[in-house]
Amino acid sequence: MLILSRKAGEKLMIGDEVSVSIIEVRGDQVRIGVDAPRQVKVYRQEVFDAIKAENKAAADSVGVLPDLFAEP
Numbered sequence: 001m002l003i004l005s006r007k008a009g010e011k012l013m014i015g016d017e018v019s020v021s022i023i024e025v026r027g028d029q030v031r032i033g034v035d036a037p038r039q040v041k042v043y044r045q046e047v048f049d050a051i052k053a054e055n056k057a058a059a060d061s062v063g064v065l066p067d068l069f070a071e072p
Contacts, residue, residue, distance in 0.1 A: 004012055006022045013019050018040060023031040034042050043051070 006012060008022050008025050011019050011021045018034065018036040021033040021035070023033050025031075036042055
């Protein structure tokens with residue numbers, strides 16, 4: 001893991017197209033802004049984890065479909 005120190009108003013770049021700006025530091029909270037192309041999905045970790053769990057649950061609940069082309 002890369003650990004960087006930044007102050008309010010400073011940015012960091014991820015690749016050529018994603019920038020993360022430090023908007024405000026207040027106590028133990030940091031407000032950040034993410035500028036990324038539309039095709040790059042940006043989620044908070046807890047939202048990302050919930051999406052993964054829902055996708056896994058949906059995939060696990062798919063039952064076996066009947067073979068419609070099988071001869072009786």
